[in-house]
Amino acid sequence: MAISSAAQQGDDRYSDLPSAVARREYRAGKYGSTAGVAPGYVQGNLVILPEAQASAFHRFCQLNPKPCPIIGMSDVGNPSIPALGLDLDIRTDIPQYVVWKDGEAIDRPYEVAKYWRDDLVSFVIGCSYSFEEAMMADDLPIRHIEQDVLVPMYRTNIACKSAGPFAGPMVVSMRPLKPADAIRAVQITSRFPAVHGAPVHLGLPQSIGIKDINKPDYGDAVHINDDEIPVFWACGVTPQAVIAAARVPFAITHAPGVMLVTDLKNKHLAVL
Template sequence: MSSLRHATGLDVRRACQRGELTGPTPGLALGFVQANLVLLPKDWAFDFLLFCQRNPKPCPLLDVTEAGNPEPALAAPGADLRTDLPAYRVWRDGELVDEPTDLRGVWRDDLVGFLIGCSFTFESALIEDGIPVRHIEQGVNVPMYRTSIDCVPAGRFRGPMVVSMRPLTPPDTLRATQICAKYPRVHGAPVHFGSPEAIGITNIQKPDYGDPVEIRAGEAPVFWACGVTPQAVLARAKPPFAITHKPGHMFVTDWHDRDLEGDNSPRIARS
């Protein structure tokens, strides 16, 4: 689907809808904001919304739908969360039971959708600034780790923060911090750098999710709050029913990466 590289968010969503795109979305619709998806029944939605509100670094909310309405009206008016992602994961009692490419067979009228910011936006900004992003250079998944940093619990949701790691030199660490701080809605500035042990990571070459990457002389690991955190928290809370995107198979919004700069929500920025 390399023809979708310079497509819009709408193009990618339509390709999903038509069943033409069922693969991962990194590198597609460059410059458009991609998002993690969580769908939960209404009676679990308040706790999860509260969890995200209390933990904005790992769980920055871009859009939340109302129960039964599959349209994320802020991030992509007219879009349909049931059909517009390439692939989904369906969970029952915390167990993965299916990986469908649309939700027509499992949709329920009590589902609330959560779109959560993802690191692609700040990685684009880093690369544009000439800062190396090692896992992209090496063509692998970003390494991610469970930490000893507890998220703030909310209702039935609790668990450790998951972080992603990119090795950087000290000057690049300082520069990356300034760049990422401009994007609070896609995890913002890093949460730690240096000693992995200080945040409970015992082996930097054995990530809990994704792939290990090379850390070169003069570099230290730099850690960002990661959007896998809500999935880990969900797996632990075991709601009777939940749907997420399949990892790497994201929802592509109508927003441009630049729309997420600063403190304005995109809607206000345009009004």
């Protein structure tokens, strides 16, 4: 294939991408939040599971595409995912990881080469950074970015469809918007089904089991003005919560806030 052989030859067109540069820096030991890194390029949530659990998890994602949109997947035991980056090494290219044993976090290493096994399968799942970029490009305000805090996230009473050991409630992220902006946000994010797509709810948090909008289950609370409504999107924390609850024998994920930076462009994910 033309692109592969170009990469094998070290073609600068690929290795000079800001996303590829960022991955090389993380690989070399750099640390830091990936928010704002390589603008325009897709970032993703990481889930690595043994093959014994991977097929059930794959089915879980298939059944719950809004919280778990898969944007890339590896072969068994293979740490590369060329569709997301020709030189990508999933063991080293994320700033920090969490290693899970029986549902407990047992390590937070900066690379996972020593944990690598021949039966591991990597899943990369779309992330809200992509649709937030599209919203900001349309001049929509994003409160948690304005307030420089983490997006507020909530466990809901919306049950995910279960697959094998994987089951649990959908986790949603919330952004307050004026109603006309909320309508515009539905239009914009509907174009990006691979990164959570349209909101799943708006306006009535209690209807989806959120008791106190000011007390998110993850992330930070943000201010909602009187002329705004809360708008909720399916969140990539859902699969992490589900994996922890399933107490699988072994898993690796990215650490919160530090994502996999890929060579895909956000704008190329738009279906319209």
